[in-house]
Amino acid sequence: xxWQEYLDREQERFVGELLDFVRIPSVSAKPENIPDVKAAxxxxxxxxxxxxxxxxxxxPTDGHxxxxxxxxxxxxxxxxxxxxxxxxxxxAEPFELWxxxxxxxxxRDGKVWGRGASDDKGGMLVPIxxxxxxxxxxxxxxxxxxxxxxxxxEIGSPDLPPFVEANVDRxxxxxxxSADGLQWAPAQPQIIEALKGLVSLEIVVNGARSDQHxxxxxxxxxxxxxxxxxxxxxxxxxxxxxTIDGFxxxxxxxxxxxxxxxxxVPFDEAEYLAETGAPAAVGEPGYSVRERLxxxxxxxxxxxxxxWQGAGTKTVLPAEARAKITCRLVADQSPERIFDLISAHxxxxxxxxxxxxxxxxxxxxxxxxVPGGHNASTVAEQVLEEVYGVKxxxxxxxxxxxxxxxxxxxxxxxxxxxxxxxxxxxxxxPDEFFRLDTFRRGQVAYCKLxxxxxxx
Amino acid sequence: xxWQEYLDREQERFVGELLDFVRIPSVSAKPENIPDVKAAxxxxxxxxxxxxxxxxxxxPTDGHxxxxxxxxxxxxxxxxxxxxxxxxxxxAEPFELWxxxxxxxxxRDGKVWGRGASDDKGGMLVPIxxxxxxxxxxxxxxxxxxxxxxxxxEIGSPDLPPFVEANVDRxxxxxxxSADGLQWAPAQPQIIEALKGLVSLEIVVNGARSDQHxxxxxxxxxxxxxxxxxxxxxxxxxxxxxTIDGFxxxxxxxxxxxxxxxxxVPFDEAEYLAETGAPAAVGEPGYSVRERLxxxxxxxxxxxxxxWQGAGTKTVLPAEARAKITCRLVADQSPERIFDLISAHxxxxxxxxxxxxxxxxxxxxxxxxVPGGHNASTVAEQVLEEVYGVKxxxxxxxxxxxxxxxxxxxxxxxxxxxxxxxxxxxxxxPDEFFRLDTFRRGQVAYCKLxxxxxxx
Numbered sequence: 001x002x003w004q005e006y007l008d009r010e011q012e013r014f015v016g017e018l019l020d021f022v023r024i025p026s027v028s029a030k031p032e033n034i035p036d037v038k039a040a041x042x043x044x045x046x047x048x049x050x051x052x053x054x055x056x057x058x059x060p061t062d063g064h065x066x067x068x069x070x071x072x073x074x075x076x077x078x079x080x081x082x083x084x085x086x087x088x089x090x091x092a093e094p095f096e097l098w099x100x101x102x103x104x105x106x107x108r109d110g111k112v113w114g115r116g117a118s119d120d121k122g123g124m125l126v127p128i129x130x131x132x133x134x135x136x137x138x139x140x141x142x143x144x145x146x147x148x149x150x151x152x153x154e155i156g157s158p159d160l161p162p163f164v165e166a167n168v169d170r171x172x173x174x175x176x177x178s179a180d181g182l183q184w185a186p187a188q189p190q191i192i193e194a195l196k197g198l199v200s201l202e203i204v205v206n207g208a209r210s211d212q213h214x215x216x217x218x219x220x221x222x223x224x225x226x227x228x229x230x231x232x233x234x235x236x237x238x239x240x241x242x243t244i245d246g247f248x249x250x251x252x253x254x255x256x257x258x259x260x261x262x263x264x265v266p267f268d269e270a271e272y273l274a275e276t277g278a279p280a281a282v283g284e285p286g287y288s289v290r291e292r293l294x295x296x297x298x299x300x301x302x303x304x305x306x307x308w309q310g311a312g313t314k315t316v317l318p319a320e321a322r323a324k325i326t327c328r329l330v331a332d333q334s335p336e337r338i339f340d341l342i343s344a345h346x347x348x349x350x351x352x353x354x355x356x357x358x359x360x361x362x363x364x365x366x367x368x369x370v371p372g373g374h375n376a377s378t379v380a381e382q383v384l385e386e387v388y389g390v391k392x393x394x395x396x397x398x399x400x401x402x403x404x405x406x407x408x409x410x411x412x413x414x415x416x417x418x419x420x421x422x423x424x425x426x427x428x429x430p431d432e433f434f435r436l437d438t439f440r441r442g443q444v445a446y447c448k449l450x451x452x453x454x455x456x
Numbered sequence: 457x458x459w460q461e462y463l464d465r466e467q468e469r470f471v472g473e474l475l476d477f478v479r480i481p482s483v484s485a486k487p488e489n490i491p492d493v494k495a496a497x498x499x500x501x502x503x504x505x506x507x508x509x510x511x512x513x514x515x516p517t518d519g520h521x522x523x524x525x526x527x528x529x530x531x532x533x534x535x536x537x538x539x540x541x542x543x544x545x546x547x548a549e550p551f552e553l554w555x556x557x558x559x560x561x562x563x564r565d566g567k568v569w570g571r572g573a574s575d576d577k578g579g580m581l582v583p584i585x586x587x588x589x590x591x592x593x594x595x596x597x598x599x600x601x602x603x604x605x606x607x608x609x610e611i612g613s614p615d616l617p618p619f620v621e622a623n624v625d626r627x628x629x630x631x632x633x634s635a636d637g638l639q640w641a642p643a644q645p646q647i648i649e650a651l652k653g654l655v656s657l658e659i660v661v662n663g664a665r666s667d668q669h670x671x672x673x674x675x676x677x678x679x680x681x682x683x684x685x686x687x688x689x690x691x692x693x694x695x696x697x698x699t700i701d702g703f704x705x706x707x708x709x710x711x712x713x714x715x716x717x718x719x720x721v722p723f724d725e726a727e728y729l730a731e732t733g734a735p736a737a738v739g740e741p742g743y744s745v746r747e748r749l750x751x752x753x754x755x756x757x758x759x760x761x762x763x764w765q766g767a768g769t770k771t772v773l774p775a776e777a778r779a780k781i782t783c784r785l786v787a788d789q790s791p792e793r794i795f796d797l798i799s800a801h802x803x804x805x806x807x808x809x810x811x812x813x814x815x816x817x818x819x820x821x822x823x824x825x826v827p828g829g830h831n832a833s834t835v836a837e838q839v840l841e842e843v844y845g846v847k848x849x850x851x852x853x854x855x856x857x858x859x860x861x862x863x864x865x866x867x868x869x870x871x872x873x874x875x876x877x878x879x880x881x882x883x884x885x886p887d888e889f890f891r892l893d894t895f896r897r898g899q900v901a902y903c904k905l906x907x908x909x910x911x912x
Contacts, residue, residue, distance in 0.1 A: 196671060200769040209733025215652060215784055215855035218754035219696070220745050221734035225757035225779070226692055233689035236682055238807035240675070277665025277775075278677035282809030289676050298674035301681035302772050307759035308780060313656040313817045315782050316758050319733075323681070324764060326771050328674055351694035353738030361769045399671035 003133035003447050011440060014129045015112070017047070018439070021087075021121045022105040022114040028064055028088035028155045037064045037151045040087040044124075044149055045069075051128050052135035053147070059167075061159035064088060064151035068170045071131070072144045079453055080144035081376075082173035084407070084415065085124025085180050086153035089116030090428045097430035111433040118425040120180040122434035123442075124149055126420060127179050130446035142454020146173055150403075153180065157403050164410045175376035176407055177449070181419025184265075186438060189384035189392040191377055192417040193261075194295065197329035197367035198400045199338050202359045203231060203346055204322050211307065211316040218317055222353025225306040228321035231356065234349040235299060235342075240283040240292075242299050244345045250332045252369065254287075254295055261394035262290055294396035298328045299342075324361070328398060331369035365400035368408065376416045379452050387445045418449065459589035459903050467896060470585045471568070473503070474895070477543075477577045478561040478570040484520055484544035484611045493520045493607045496543040500580075500605050501525075507584050508591035509603070515623075517615035520544060520607035524626045527587075528600045535909055536600035537832075538629035540863070540871065541580025541636050542609035545572030546884045553886035567889040574881040576636040578890035579898075580605055582876060583635050586902035598910020602629055606859075609636065613859050620866045631832035632863055633905070637875025640721075642894060645840035645848040647833050648873040649717075650751065653785035653823035654856045655794050658815045659687065659802055660778050667763065667772040674773055678809025681762040684777035687812065690805040691755060691798075696739040696748075698755050700801045706788045708825065710743075710751055717850035718746055750852035754784045755798075780817070784854060787825035821856035824864065832872045835908055843901045874905065 001009075026040035027033040041058045044067045048056035056069035067087070072080070092102035092115040100106045105114030112122065127147075134141050148171055150160060164171060184190040205224040208217070236242055254262075267290045269281055283292040292298075302325065307318030327338055343358040350356040370377050384392045404415050420442035426432040457465075482496035483489040497514045500523045504512035512525035523543070528536070548558035548571040556562045561570030568578065583603075590597050604627055606616060620627060640646040661680040664673070692698055710718075723746045725737055739748040748754075758781060763774030783794055799814040806812040826833050840848045860871050876898035882888040 198671075198771075200771075207734050212732055213855070214754070214756040214758060214782055215654075215853075217732060217749070218756040218784055218854065219739040219748035219752055220728065220737055221732055222696070222736070222738040223756050225760050226688060227694075228760070229685040229688035229757070229779075230692075230694055232682060232685035236686075238683075238686055240678070272676065276668055276673060276677055278663050278809065279811055280678070280809045281676055282678040282807075283675045292675035293673070296675055298670070300670040300674040300679050300771075300773050301685070301763070302670060302770060303763035303765050303774065304681050304684070304760040304777060305765045307757070309759050309761045309778075313780070313782060313819050314758060315654075315656075315756075317756050318759065321760060323685075324769070326670055326769060328671055351738075353734065353736045355735055363769050397671075398674065399669070 001137050003137045006133040006137045007440070007443050010133070014125070015107070015436060015439070018112055018117070018122055018125055019105045021125060022112065022117050023103055025103045026088050026116070026151065027091050028152050029091050034064070037088050041065045041067050041151055044087050047128055048147065051132035053131065056147070061163045063159040066151060066163060067147065067149040068167070069147040070145065071141055073140055074142065074144045074454065078143045079174040080146060080172070081453065082146045082148055082171055082176045083127045084148050084176060084178045084403070086120045086150045087124065088151045088154050089119070089121070090154050094430065099431055107436070110436050112436065113431060113433045115432055117434035118421040118432055119427040120153070120419070122439055123181070123419045123421055124179045126439065126442035127446045130443045133443065134447060134450065142450045145450070146171060153403065157406070160403060161406050164406055168410055171411055173411065173413060176411070176413050176415035177376070177380070177418040178404070178415050179419050181417030182421050182423055183438070184393050184395065186422060186435060187388065188390060189388045190395045191381050191384070191392045192397055193370050193377070193394050194330065194396040195368040195401055195404060196398055197333060197335055198326060198363060198365040199329065199335035200326045200361035200363045201339055201342060202322055202324050202361055203228065203356065204320065204359060205231070205354050205356045206320050207354045208317065208319050210319050212319070214315040214317040221317070222351065223317055224354050225318050225321040227351045227354040228306065228323055230351050231346055231349050232301065232323060235345065239285050241285060242297070244341055246341045247297070247338065250334065250337065251297060252331050254291060255372070258295070259291065262294060263288070265290065265393045265395060293398050295330060297330050297333055299325060301325055329367045331367045333367055335364040335366065365402050366405040368404050370414045370416065374414060376414070380416050380418055380449065383445055383448045383452060386448060387441060420445070457593050459593045462589040462593045463896070463899050470581070471563070471892060471895070474568055474573070474578055474581055475561045477581060478568065478573050479559055481559045482544050482572070482607065483547050484608050485547050490520070493544050497521045497523050497607055500543050503584055504603065507588035509587065512603070517619045519615040522607060522619060523605040524603065524623070526600070526602040527597055529596055530598060530600045530910065534599045535630040536602060536628070537909065538602045538604055538627055538632045539583045540604050540632060540634045540859070542576045542606045543580065544607045544610050545575070545577070546610050550886065555887055563892070566892050568892065569887060569889045571888055573890035574877040574888055575883040576609070578895055579637070579875045579877055580635045582895060582898035583902045586899045589899065590903055590906065598906045601906070602627060609859065613862070616859060617862050620862055624866055627867055629867065629869060632867070632869050632871035633832070633836070633874040634860070634871050635875050637873030638877050638879055639894070640849050640851065642878065642891060643844065644846060645844045646851045647837050647840070647848045648853055649826050649850050650787065650852040651824040651857055651860060652854055653789060653791055654782060654819060654821040655785065655791035656782045656817035656819050657795060657798060658778060658780050658817055659684065659812065660776065660815060661687070661810050661812045662776050663810045664773065664775050666775050668775070670771040670773040677773070678807065679773055680777040680810050681774050683807045683810040684762065684779055686807050687802055687805050688757065688779055691801065695741055697741060698753070700797055702797050703753070703794065706790065706793070707753060708787050710747060714751070715747065718750060719744070721746065721849045721851060749854050751786060753786050753789055756782055758782055785823045787823045789823055791820040791822065821858045822861040824860050826870045826872065830870060832870070836872050836874050836905065839901055839904045839908060842904060843897060876901070
């Protein structure tokens with residue numbers, strides 16, 4: 001019996017196991033669910049054992065635990081892959097908006113409904129049952145496989161960097177595949193080539209010691225709110241070019257091939273504007289909207305604060321004005337260097353009569369770009385095309401996934417997103433669901449991935 | 457017996473009457489003090505009668521009442537003057553910061569301590585007792601005198617414009633003197649030549665329908681906070697010139713004589729900066745700090761609001777950004793025209809991808825400039841020089857006093873500030889006081905003013 005038949009035969013059991021897994025309310029954000037996150041980890045350890053992966057362990061971190069496991073029986077001639085996923089889930093509130101209780105999963109319309117069904121319990125169960133099918137049918141796997149499942153992804157994986165650093169030997173691999181990830185649509189696969197990095201900062205402009213009467217002092221001393229506006233206006237042209245000296249220096253230009261790949265993904269500007277309600281699409285000249293969203297760095301004001309913000313008039317000349325800013329970065333920009341450039345620009349462009357400081361806010365992420373011709377993504381692309389019958393889109397994401405950069409930093413390996421959720425599955429919202437046909441299709445894809453990697 | 461002797465003889469009684477007047481808690485801002493404001497008006501009516509001015513009346517408005525009175529016995533050959541003041545006071549909170557209870561006035565160090573002692577009960581009692589001294593010693597006044605005392609100055613005189621309009625016949629005069637006003641210092645008189653006008657507005661920039669994720673949409677659509685900054689930056693140069701087309705068009709340029717008068721008033725820039733805590737004095741090029749404060753129009757951002765204003769980072773692309781702005785205007789700028797100019801400027805300078813509207817906020821004041829060579833101020837200046845023994849400074853005020861423009865509009869007459877309070881007397885603050893020697897000096901000044909006006 002091959003793994004295909006095994007998957008067919010056992011599918012009903014797998015779906016039942018997914019329901020069991022979803023029943024554990026492993027909400028990492030809530031202190032009262034700490035035991036449930038651990039219970040979910042224990043469930044994963046046991047499930048890996050049942051799949052034929054011996055010696056899986058629940059390991060402590062400074063917060064929620066992680067699960068590590070490996071099967072190295074393919075020998076040193078074969079590559080070692082690391083499969084990543086997470087067994088914690090988002091809070092389920094507001095409960096009253098769910099059609100069925102979030103931790104009492106139901107099957108309706110060929111979907112499993114429940115918190116975490118898609119993000120990421122369904123997703124991370126896919127490679128486990130795929131491995132089981134190969135182990136039970138062949139008694140072995142085509143490559144060496146390591147598993148790394150964590151319990152704190154939904155709170156930003158705060159304790160992961162020190163854990164990864166201290167456990168490189170358990171995690172070392174030639175390739176990383178993330179079972180936490182999206183496909184473009186049920187009938188359209190994608191390979192995510194890049195994620196943006198992040199740097200967060202605040203510009204603080206000060207004038208007088210305290211708010212002054214604008215009638216008594218207007219014209220005498222500078223106005224920090226106006227000075228802040230003047231500083232901000234020097235940072236971006238009205239048409240969207242970031243005008244900070246050196247800002248684009250480290251950006252890897254889009255190759256013609258990369259631009260083609262982006263252009264191949266349908267984009268309907270009218271639909272995009274209808275979705276956001278913005279009157280027009282505006283951004284860095286010379287790039288398409290999608291290129292800007294996916295592949296160009298951005299500088300966005302997240303908030304402004306100064307003086308009187310209540311109703312009507314208060315004739316104050318504010319003592320202080322603040323702007324919060326985040327930049328999304330692309331390879332090879334560094335959060336630290338971009339902060340330094342902005343800080344120097346602000347210093348240089350501060351008008352007279354006020355003082356200014358640029359403060360860094362916590363939170364950072366390096367940009368992430370899978371190198372062109374990267375072996376793992378090429379294989380993943382081939383497998384997805386075979387399984388879906390259409391060529392995957394090559395896409396990028398404007399957001400940041402810090403764990404990708406943590407793994408890259410400590411293991412020196414780019415991760416390939418190889419997950420089977422979809423953006424419409426109410427991730428982080430009420431009525432989360434996971435499609436049972438993609439649950440099944442993902443299993444086939446993981447089996448084919450391992451086979452193909454073992455063949456090369 | 458001349459008025460001088462009468463003032464000497466009765467001074468103790470006048471001081472006692474000031475204490476009685478201060479004991480009435482005529483706080484116009486507080487509904488529970490409505491009867492007290494009326495009681496203060498009644499007190500004024502009675503006091504005018506005791507001074508020999510018959511027929512004083514308390515008249516209703518849509519809010520607190522006013523007191524009108526007149527003595528027209530000097531005949532049509534003599535000028536008629538209108539004396540203005542107010543019998544309402546500011547709230548006294550916080551009570552615990554007062555050295556003695558605000559409505560139980562005390563005399564200490566030659567000063568009367570209590571709410572309203574300086575602003576404006578002491579001030580408005582000055583011309584009443586001056587008139588009494590002349591009436592009791594001469595049986596008549598050198599000119600025709602009208603009195604107009606109101607009970608809502610501290611809440612912005614909301615019901616005064618319709619009252620003045622409907623009662624022009626009671627108020628008509630050749631000159632107006634305001635008994636609500638300041639001298640520069642106990643030994644240095646001043647003539648206030650100008651007050652600034654005011655227009656208040658809000659610039660509202662909108663982009664997407666609601667706040668968006670800055671990672672998902674940054675670079676795709678415009679950022680209203682950045683757009684607002686770009687718009688504001690076009691309104692003022694970094695060195696303080698207002699760059700709105702036509703903004704300065706109606707400004708009456710400072711004459712060399714007016715600039716000399718301003719330069720004659722000592723100004724210590726280091727002291728000014730120490731007082732405000734601002735790092736430097738900055739404003740419209742080509743004018744001294746005091747010229748800018750007193751005689752040049754200003755445009756000040758009073759507040760900025762947009763997006764995330766809490767602690768740390770929230771990666772939103774705000775849907776809206778707002779700036780509150782007030783302009784202080786000088787003659788002959790009009791609040792309505794300046795609003796229109798700004799509104800047109802904002803429209804023209806709005807960057808792509810956002811919508812903008814400029815909304816007018818309630819509150820307006822016309823600028824007020826006593827014409828050069830104005831008879832009432834010339835006479836007031838001569839009297840002050842005679843009484844103080846030094847030439848008065850000619851000063852201007854960055855703030856606005858709407859009642860001055862109301863009287864000008866309906867009576868066609870500029871008011872001359874002829875009051876005897878000082879800026880250090882804790883007006884609007886705990887421990888308000890009024891100097892007894894200036895109470896006395898003011899009475900002499902009013903008697904001499906009437907004499908001199910009767911002589912011309």
